[in-house]
Amino acid sequence: MNMQTAAVPAPPPARNLSDTGLSIVMMRDILLKTMFRMNLDLVSELERVLCLPSRVVQELIDMSRDQGLIEAMGTLHAGATSNEMGYQLTDTGKARALDALSQSEYYGAMPIPMEEYGKQVKRQSIRNITMTRGQLTGAMGHLVLPDDLLDHLGPAVGSGRSILMYGPPGNGKSSISNGIRDALGDKIYVPRAIEYSGQVITVYDPIVHSSAEEQVDDGNSLRRSSMKYDRRYVLCERPTVITGGELSLDMLDLVYNATSRTYQAPLQLKSTGGVFIVDDLGRQAEPPQALINRWIVPLEESKDILALQSGEKFEVPFDTLVIFSTNFHPNEIFDKAALRRIFFKIKIDGPTQEDYLKIFAMVARKRKMPLDEAALVHLLKKKYPTIDNIYANYQPIFLIDQMIAICEFEGIPRQMSPELIDRAWANMFVREEHIEH
Structure with missing residues (x-):
C-alpha cells in the first residue's frame, strides 16, 4: 500500500486575465485562432478548449468586441439547460486570426508562463x-x-x-x-x-x-x-x-x-x-x-x-x-x-543459486509447469557447471517457455525432464563455430 506524502499543491485557477501571466495580445490571438480553426461560438465551448474559467473567457471576448474583432450573434438555444449568447469573428477579426496563424499555428489551451511553471x-x-x-x-x-x-x-x-x-x-x-x-x-x-x-x-x-x-x-x-x-x-x-x-x-x-x-x-x-x-x-x-x-x-x-x-x-x-x-x-x-x-x-548481479531456484519455481507456477526433481538436479549439476555456474534472472523464463513450446509441438502435457532441459538449453546459447561465408 502506498503511504505517500500529501497530494501536491494544485495550481489555482485564474480569476481574471492578469492572473494567467500572459500578455493580452497573445491571449487575444489564441482566442481568435481557436474560434477560427475550430468554428466555436459559445463561451462554454471556448472555456473547455482554452482551459480558462468562463468569466475569464468572457472578459477576453468583451475586450475583443471592444476592438471590433468579435461580434455577438444574438441568443442561441444550446441544449435544454442553457441559453447562451453566440459570438463570431468580424471580418477584421478573421484577418487578425489569419495573420496570427501565419506567425504560429498554435491554438487551444492557453499556455503557462515559464516562470509560473517553474x-x-x-x-x-x-x-x-x-x-x-x-x-x-x-x-x-x-x-x-x-x-x-x-x-x-x-x-x-x-x-x-x-x-x-x-x-x-x-x-x-x-x-x-x-x-x-x-x-x-x-x-x-x-x-x-x-x-x-x-x-x-x-x-x-x-x-x-x-x-x-x-x-x-x-x-x-x-x-x-x-x-x-x-x-x-x-x-x-x-x-x-x-x-x-x-x-x-x-x-x-x-x-x-x-x-x-x-x-x-x-x-x-x-x-x-x-x-x-x-x-x-x-x-x-x-x-x-x-x-x-x-x-x-x-x-x-x-x-x-x-x-x-x-x-x-x-x-x-x-x-x-x-x-x-x-x-x-x-x-x-x-x-x-x-x-x-x-x-x-x-x-545488479545475477542471482545466487537459492534465488535462482526461487525464480524458477515462481515462473513454473505462473506457467502451470509441474516441477521435476530429476530435471532440476540435471540442470544444476550437469548444465550450469558448463558455464561456470553463472546464473541470470532471465534464464528460468527462457528455459520454461522453451520446454512449453516443445511439449505443445510434441502434443504432450506440460512437463519437464532431463531430456527437455537439454533441448531447451541448446537454444539458450549458440555454439562457437566458424561459418564459411
Missing part, C-alpha cells in the same frame, strides 16, 4: 517524495531481489537525483527501473503548454502522460470539480520516459515544426517531476560519455538549457530522476568526472 515544478518536485521500504517492496514484489539491493535502491530513489545501474545482461535492470516508477505512486500537474518569450512549447503528451485523468464536469453541478485547479494543467501520474539504443543527443533539444511554427518539448522536459530511464547505455550511436556530458549541468544545477530557432537560449526546470542502465562496467564507458556526477552507482 514555481509549480518546485511545489511537486520529485525530490519532495518520501520513499519507504514498504513502497519499494510493494512495487517490486513480483521480482526476486537480494535484500541488500533494496538497501541501496531506497535512498537512491528517495533522493530524486541520478542512478546508474550496471551489471551483466538479463538480470532485471529494466524491470527494476519500471518498479521504481511504479513505487512513486502520486500525481502531479503537467502543463498542456508553456510560454517563453512569446513562443509556445507543447508539453502534455498522451503517450508519455498516459495515466492522465480528465475531470468531467456535470453542467448542473454547483461545485464543478475542474474549478479546483488551473485546467491549463492536466492531473497525471508522475511521468516516465523510457529510451534505449535509439536515444540521440538531438532528441534532447526542442522539436520545432517549421510548417506550423510551433515547438514541442523534448523528452526530458516531458518527464519533469517523474523518471527518465536511459536503458542499454552504450548501445546508442553517440558514445556514453557524450550523453552523460549533456546531462551534467541539468543533474548538478536542476535546470536545463534549451534554444529557440532564433538561437536564443533559455533555462527550463530540470526535476527528473534519471536512471542509466548499462551492461558495461562504468569504468569502461565513463571518465572519473562523469562518474562523480552520478549520485548512486548500483551493481
